[in-house]
Amino acid sequence: DTGVSQNPRHKITKRGQNVTFRCDPISEHNRLYWYRQTLGQGPEFLTYFQNEAQLEKSRLLSDRFSAERPKGSFSTLEIQRTEQGDSAMYLCASSRDILGYTFGSGTRLTVV
Amino acid sequence: EDKVVQSPLSLVVHEGDTVTLNCSYEVTNFRSLLWYKQEKKAPTFLFMLTSSGIEKKSGRLSSILDKKELFSILNITATQTGDSAVYLCAAASNSGYALNFGKGTSLLVTP
Numbered sequence: 686d687t688g689v690s691q692n693p694r695h696k697i698t699k700r701g702q703n704v705t706f707r708c709d710p711i712s713e714h715n716r717l718y719w720y721r722q723t724l725g726q727g728p729e730f731l732t733y734f735q736n737e738a739q740l741e742k743s744r745l746l747s748d749r750f751s752a753e754r755p756k757g758s759f760s761t762l763e764i765q766r767t768e769q770g771d772s773a774m775y776l777c778a779s780s781r782d783i784l785g786y787t788f789g790s791g792t793r794l795t796v797v
Numbered sequence: 798e799d800k801v802v803q804s805p806l807s808l809v810v811h812e813g814d815t816v817t818l819n820c821s822y823e824v825t826n827f828r829s830l831l832w833y834k835q836e837k838k839a840p841t842f843l844f845m846l847t848s849s850g851i852e853k854k855s856g857r858l859s860s861i862l863d864k865k866e867l868f869s870i871l872n873i874t875a876t877q878t879g880d881s882a883v884y885l886c887a888a889a890s891n892s893g894y895a896l897n898f899g900k901g902t903s904l905l906v907t908p
Contacts, residue, residue, distance in 0.1 A: 689839075718894070727801075727885050727898030728840070741894050776839070786896070790838035 689789035691777050697795045698767055705763045706792045710779030717760050718786070719752055720776040721745065728776055734760060767796045799824045801888050803899035811907055814876050818902045820886035821868040830862050830869045831896065833885040840885055843871070876906045 690709040698704050710717050715736050720728035731750070733741040736757035746752075749767075754760040764771055774793050778786040804819045822830065829847045833840035844853045846862035846869055853860050857876075862869045873880055883903050887896040 716894075725900065727887070727900050728896075729898070730895035733894040743895065774838075786842065788839040788841070 689777055689779050689787050691775075691789035691792050693792055694790065695793045695795075697797060700769060700796055701766055703763065703765045704767060704794065705761050706775055706777075706794075708760045708762070708777030708779075708789060710759070710777070711781075711787055714779035714781050714787070715757065716780045716782075717754055718778045718780075719760070719762050720778065722774045722776055722791070723772075731762075731775075764794075767794075769796045772796045799888070799890065799897050801886060801897050801899040803884075803886055803902050805902060806900060807903040807905075809905045809907060810876055812876060812878060814906075815872065815874045816876060816904065818871040818873075818884050818886075818904070819868065820870070820899055822886075822888045822897075823867060824888040824890050824897060826891040827864070827867075827888060828891045829889045831887045831889065832860055832869070832871050833887065835883045835885055835901065836881075843884075873904075876904075878906050878908055880904060881906045 692707045717734040719731040722728040730743050731746050732752045734754040737754050749765045752762045772795050774791040776788055776791045778788045780786045801822045829845050831845045832843040844860045849864040857874045860871045883901040885898050885901045887898040
């Protein structure tokens with residue numbers, strides 16, 4: 686499969702725990718994006734990487750959220766001290782040019 | 798604040814009907830308007846529109862952008878049950894890298 690791969694597909698965690706999600710973009714894509722989507726809403730932008738540099742962060746990305754893209758390949762999104770409001774689908778996308786996004790299937794997080 | 802508004806939020810039609818989905822936007826330094834189809838998980842790309850008045854077509858789907866009135870429409874003719882999905886529109890600006898999505902239109906096509 687040469688698409689954008691996200692793991693895990695589903696994650697259930699207790700409030701207060703830390704979680705980490707992984708995204709493997711399409712190999713020749715140097716741009717990588719994280720979005721969050723809740724039920725009945727469109728995806729909301731979280732952050733953007735060009736190669737290993739994090740170039741933009743949304744104000745939605747509180748200090749409990751951190752994203753990395755070491756070596757400009759895969760990316761991780763970590764949420765510390767999860768809250769119930771963090772329950773959502775976390776979508777990763779990658780692109781070669783500025784708008785040709787390919788989305789992954791997402792990681793669905795449920796905080797109980 | 799930038800915003801993208803889609804209407805209707807949900808729609809139920811019979812197979813064979815034609816539907817028109819609407820997207821209006823207010824985006825600073827607008828660049829392009831994109832349409833995506835989201836069935837269960839990943840949104841899949843349909844169209845990108847940058848210029849006014851130029852219709853883009855793909856099979857039974859077509860879309861057009863009006864940059865003066867700040868809206869776009871997505872038309873689906875001869876709908877099929879496989880068209881059932883959430884249709885998302887998103888605006889891109891020259892000011893950043895993010896796409897600003899609307900809430901989507903949930904389309905259900907019944908046999």
